Amino acid sequence: MSDYPYAGRFPVQRRLPDQGRPREELLAELAAMAAEEDAFWETGKCSGTMYCGDHDHYAFLARAFERFAHVNALQRDLCPSATKFEGEIVAMALDLFHGGPGAVGLVTTGGTGSILHAVLAYREHAADRLGGRRPNVIKPETAHPAFDKACHLFGVELRRAPIDPVTTRVDLDWVADHIDDATVALIGSACNYGYGTVDPIAELGSLALERGVGLHVDGCLGGFILPFGEELGYGVAPFDFRVPGVTSISADTHKYGYAFKGTSTVLFADKALRDAQYFFLTDWSGGKYCSPGMEGSRSGGLLAATWASMVSLGRAGYRRYAAEIFSVAAAMQDAVRSHEELRVLGDPTFLFSFTSEAFDVYHVNDFLRDRGWRLNGQQYPNAVHMAVTRPQTQPGVAEAWAADLAGAVAYAREHAGSTPKSGAIYGGVAGGMTDEADAFIKAVMADLLDRQSGLPPEPAAP
Numbered sequence: 282m283s284d285y286p287y288a289g290r291f292p293v294q295r296r297l298p299d300q301g302r303p304r305e306e307l308l309a310e311l312a313a314m315a316a317e318e319d320a321f322w323e324t325g326k327c328s329g330t331m332y333c334g335d336h337d338h339y340a341f342l343a344r345a346f347e348r349f350a351h352v353n354a355l356q357r358d359l360c361p362s363a364t365k366f367e368g369e370i371v372a373m374a375l376d377l378f379h380g381g382p383g384a385v386g387l388v389t390t391g392g393t394g395s396i397l398h399a400v401l402a403y404r405e406h407a408a409d410r411l412g413g414r415r416p417n418v419i420k421p422e423t424a425h426p427a428f429d430k431a432c433h434l435f436g437v438e439l440r441r442a443p444i445d446p447v448t449t450r451v452d453l454d455w456v457a458d459h460i461d462d463a464t465v466a467l468i469g470s471a472c473n474y475g476y477g478t479v480d481p482i483a484e485l486g487s488l489a490l491e492r493g494v495g496l497h498v499d500g501c502l503g504g505f506i507l508p509f510g511e512e513l514g515y516g517v518a519p520f521d522f523r524v525p526g527v528t529s530i531s532a533d534t535h536k537y538g539y540a541f542k543g544t545s546t547v548l549f550a551d552k553a554l555r556d557a558q559y560f561f562l563t564d565w566s567g568g569k570y571c572s573p574g575m576e577g578s579r580s581g582g583l584l585a586a587t588w589a590s591m592v593s594l595g596r597a598g599y600r601r602y603a604a605e606i607f608s609v610a611a612a613m614q615d616a617v618r619s620h621e622e623l624r625v626l627g628d629p630t631f632l633f634s635f636t637s638e639a640f641d642v643y644h645v646n647d648f649l650r651d652r653g654w655r656l657n658g659q660q661y662p663n664a665v666h667m668a669v670t671r672p673q674t675q676p677g678v679a680e681a682w683a684a685d686l687a688g689a690v691a692y693a694r695e696h697a698g699s700t701p702k703s704g705a706i707y708g709g710v711a712g713g714m715t716d717e718a719d720a721f722i723k724a725v726m727a728d729l730l731d732r733q734s735g736l737p738p739e740p741a742a743p
C-alpha cells in the first residue's frame with residue numbers, strides 16, 4: 282500500500298496542468314479532504330494543535346482573512362490597515378502582559394519566528410559590548426527546541442540548564458553558576474511544552490537583574506491562557522512584565538490566541554532591544570530595502586484574522602474559554618492521579634504530563650491510541666502529555682478520558698513485560714530516532730521529507 286495520501290481517490294498532479302481544472306471540482310476535493318481530517322480531532326481526543334476547534338470562529342476568521350489575503354504587509358503605502366492591525370495586536374498583547382510605557386513588539390510568523398527574533402535581538406544588542414566574543418544564552422532543558430535552533434542559526438552558544446526531576450522547573454543554582462560576561466539572556470518558560478509547568482520567573486528575574494543580563498519568557502504556549510488562569514484563581518504566578526527583570530516575552534496568537542496558524546507576537550520591555558534587529562540594505566540597485574524583522578513579504582490576511590480573533594473574543598471571551606479548559610484539565614489530571622501506577626510530573630496547568638514507575642507508560646499510550654486518542658510522547662523519563670484545548674471541553678470528553686485511561690492502565694499492567702509500539706515523537710512526525718549518529722538521523726529526516734513532499738510512483742505505461 283502506498284503511503285501517499287489520497288492516491289487513487291483524486292488525480293495526482295505530476296506537472297502543471299495545461300488547462301486549469303474547474304474550480305468546483307477542486308473545491309469538492311478540498312472539502313472531502315478537510316472533512317475527513319477534521320473528523321479526527323473533532324472527537325476531542327487530540328492533544329493540542331486545534332486550540333479553538335470551533336468552525337464558526339474559523340469561518341469568521343476566514344472572512345477577515347479573505348479581505349486582505351492578497352495584500353503584502355511589507356508595502357504599507359498600499360495597506361495602511363496592516364499598520365492598524367499590527368499596532369493593535371501588539372498593543373493588546375502588551376496590555377495583557379502589563380508592558381510598561383517603553384514596551385514595544387512585533388508580529389511574527391509563529392513561535393519559532395518570535396524566538397528567533399528575540400535571540401537575534403539579544404545578540405545584536407550586546408554586539409558592541411562583546412566586541413567579537415561569542416554570546417551565550419542559558420535555557421532550561423525543557424525550553425523549546427526553537428531556542429536551540431535560533432542559537433544554531435545565529436552562532437550563539439546555548440547552555441542547557443538541568444531541571445529538578447520532581448518539580449520539572451529549572452535549577453536556579455546551575456543557572457547562576459553558568460552566567461558569565463558573555464551571557465546575553467536567560468530563558469524561562471510559561472509554560473513549557475513538555476510538562477505544562479512554569480519556571481520560577483520571579484527568581485530568574487532577580488538573577489537577571491543582579492547579573493545584568495536579559496530574561497526572555499517563552500509564553501508561546503501559555504501566553505494567551507495563563508493570564509486568565511491567574512484571574513480565575515488557578516494559582517498561576519505572574520510571569521510577565523510585572524516581574525522585575527523580564528525583558529522580552531514570546532506569545533503565540535496561533536495557539537491560545539485562537540487565530541490562524543502563522544502568527545505570534547514577540548514583545549520587548551525596551552525599544553532598544555527591538556531596534557537591534559532591523560535589517561537594511563540602502564545601496565541595492567533594486568532600491569533601498571529595509572525590513573523590520575526577518576520576514577520579507579507577509580500576508581495582510583493573517584494580520585486581519587489575528588486582529589479579528591482578539592477583538593471579537595475580548596477579555597471576557599478568553600476568560601470563558603480559559604475557565605472551561607482549566608476545569609477540564611483539572612478533571613483529566615484527577616483521573617490520572619486516581620491511578621497509583623501513574624505519576625503527574627510537577628505542578629502543571631492546562632497541559633499535563635504523566636509517567637509511570639510500574640510499567641512503560643507507552644503501553645498506556647498504545648491502548649489510548651487504539652481508542653482514538655492522540656497524545657504526545659516524551660522521553661527521559663518516558664512520559665505522555667495532553668495539552669487541553671477547546672475540543673476537550675465538549676460534553677463527555679473528560680468522562681471518556683477517565684474510562685479509557687482505566688482500560689489503558691489495565692492493559693499496561695498486562696503488557697508490562699513487552700515492548701510498547703509508540704514512542705517519543707514531537708508532533709507525530711518522525712520515528713526511530715534516539716541517540717543515533719547524526720548521519721542516521723539525517724537519513725531518517727531525508728526519507729521523511731521525501732515522503733512528505735514526494736509523489737507516488739508513476740503508473741506503468743499501458
Ligand SMILES: *Cc1c(COP(=O)(O)O)cnc(C)c1O
Nearest residue numbers: 391392393425472473474501502
Ligand atoms: C509551540 C511552542 C513554541 C514554538 O512555536 P511554533 O509556533 O511551533 O514555531 C515555542 N515554545 C513553546 C513552549 C511552544 O509550545
